Amino acid sequence: MELFWGIFFSFPVVIFSALLTLCVMYWLIAAIGILSIDCLDIAINLDDITTDVPSSTLGGLLLKFGLNDVPLTLVITLISLFGWSTSYFGFRLLILPLYDFILYYYLVGLFIFIIALTISIYLTAFVIKPIRPLFKKLSATNDHKSLLGQIVEIRSSTVNKIKGEATYEDGGAGLILQVRCDETYQFKRGDKAILLRYDTTNNCYEIISIEEFNG
Structure with a gap:
């Protein structure tokens, strides 16, 4: 040794x-x-x-x-x-x-x-x-627009305007996505959210709660 x-x-x-x-x-x-x-x-x-x-x-x-x-x-x-x-x-x-x-x-x-x-x-x-x-193939079949409106599960301890992660179940190994949200939301690990739009500049998704998405 x-x-x-x-x-x-x-x-x-x-x-x-x-x-x-x-x-x-x-x-x-x-x-x-x-x-x-x-x-x-x-x-x-x-x-x-x-x-x-x-x-x-x-x-x-x-x-x-x-x-x-x-x-x-x-x-x-x-x-x-x-x-x-x-x-x-x-x-x-x-x-x-x-x-x-x-x-x-x-x-x-x-x-x-x-x-x-x-x-x-x-x-x-x-x-x-x-x-x-x-x-x-994974990159081609999971483009950003096809994921909008999908439900994801928060993976990180918190989500804010700077950092945050969520997982999307695609029927396989799953995808790990970078997510961001307004400070008015209080997402924590395990919460569900909706992918609202994709930010091409920062390579991340903006998310909102399921309740607000459903009106």
Whole structure:
């Protein structure tokens, strides 16, 4: 165990260790409802990216390596997991035997980091390739307008103009939606509400109580 933690906090493994730790913390927080799974995702217009010239933007890089159409949080998690595994075993095989040679340690460590990052990107692309159509289908069949007027259940402890989450039962795993409401409403976890309109700017739904919706 002492050897494990020694490698865990050694260069270059520590870079992936830090990233993987943040990912694990993120998923734990998302699991209890404080964050949503897609809260770190960004809107990328792939129509503006041409295939003739490689793009240096994030959207271009995701498209180039086949990491598009899936949640960015999932991509980061898989890259950090594969990168950590590769760098950990690379450290044990190549660096640990000659750990005391400082120049060798950092030169080989840099080499392992580059190789681990490259391998992790391609492994992530390989893993998400078969599930990419699932995310595209989910995005296409659950557009924002089709959900308006539907009943959702509050998932977060409170809902206000700044934050709030609700779940919508779609017959499958369910959807986690970002919701907002006026401060006159006092929604709490477990309450039912109606999706009134969609705010494209903030990527969230405005909700009202079922009683007010029914007049």
